[in-house]
Amino acid sequence: MRELLEAVADGSLSPAQAQAQLQGYVTDDAGRFDAARHDRRGIPEAILAEGKSVEQVVTLAETALETTDRALLTRISDRQYRTLASSLEESAPDATLERRGSTVRVYTPAHEPPTLEATVGIVTAGAVDEGVADEAHVVCADAGATIDRVDDIGVAALDRTLDQVDRLREADVLIVAAGREGALPTVVAGLVDTPVIGLPVSSGYGHGGDGEAALAGMLQSCTVLSVVNVDAGFVAGGQATLIARAIDAARN
Incomplete structure (x- = not known):
């Protein structure tokens, strides 16, 4: 505890970083960020x-970068x-932003990207399903898995x-969005x-539309197969990541 306080006092550790180490989460005006989730669960928050408001999104992203050196954001709008x-150009000018659809990954030079000796195949039925699949894609890529799209x-x-059957059979785990x-x-x-992992998408219409028929069919x-909720790309990606990690551990 004393070392932690001394680090805050000499400026080598920020109050948010100290709070993350003590409590596992950080509380600010935008809410609570679970900085310890990756260590506890294997998947970051x-x-x-x-x-969320634009201000909440920016604040939480900056908190994530400050405490874990990376941030993962889902369902982000163009305005957000x-x-x-723009905000990160000032608060974290060395950070790298990667966007795929409505999912964004941000990381600082201090972040050490993990690697997994496992391949996640991500499959879509049609172009309309790609946005939800993108969410799963970024989650798995952030975990260090090889992605075959x-x-x-x-x-x-x-x-x-x-x-594509021969190609699909080479993957260690498959996420299939439809x-x-x-x-x-x-x-x-x-x-x-x-x-x-079946990923139902709300791309249908009429009776059973909005993903209801897709979910029921799966x-x-x-x-x-296992099935996640409608449009739950993050959950599908997280589940595939856990499987990929177990495969990686067995191989190594």
């Missing part, structure tokens, strides 16, 4: 930008992203799926011996 990028192979033209009736994860799971799958 993501900052859900949707529903522009303001964040296979887009637009929906079952409306089954040859597109069958053409809307409409959600058939693609079921088909893929029947063709591979790899764990498959839950009723006669092939073995």
Whole structure:
């Protein structure tokens, strides 16, 4: 404790960093940031930008960078992203921003990117499903997994799926995103011996639209797969990361 206080006093440790070490989380005007989640769970806390003000998003991102040297933000709007990028030019000018769809990863030079000896295959049925898959993509890439992205192979033209079977079988874990009736994860799971995570997408319409039919179809799958909630790209990515980490540990 004394060393911690002395570090704060001499400026080598900020109050937020000290709080993160003592409590595992940091409290500020924007809420609480779980700085210890990666050490505890293997997956960092993501900052859900949707529903938050621009100021809250910026504050939480800066807190994440200060305490963990990286920040992961999901469902960020263009306005939120522009303001964040502008603010970080002053508060963290050496930080690197990477954006994929509505998901953003930020890290400082002090961050040591992890590496996993495991490949996550991320598959989409159509272009409309790619935004949700992007969220899972960034989560897995942030964890250090190798990503093999296979887009637009929906079952409306089954040859597109069958053409990619050998490639899909090489992955250690698969995330398969699909809307409409959600058939693609079921088909893929029947063709591979790899764990498959079904990711239903709210890309359908009419009866059973907004992902309801896709979710129900995946839950009723006669092939073995696990299923996350509608549009839950972060959860799918997190689950795939845990599997990839276990595979990496077994190989090493």
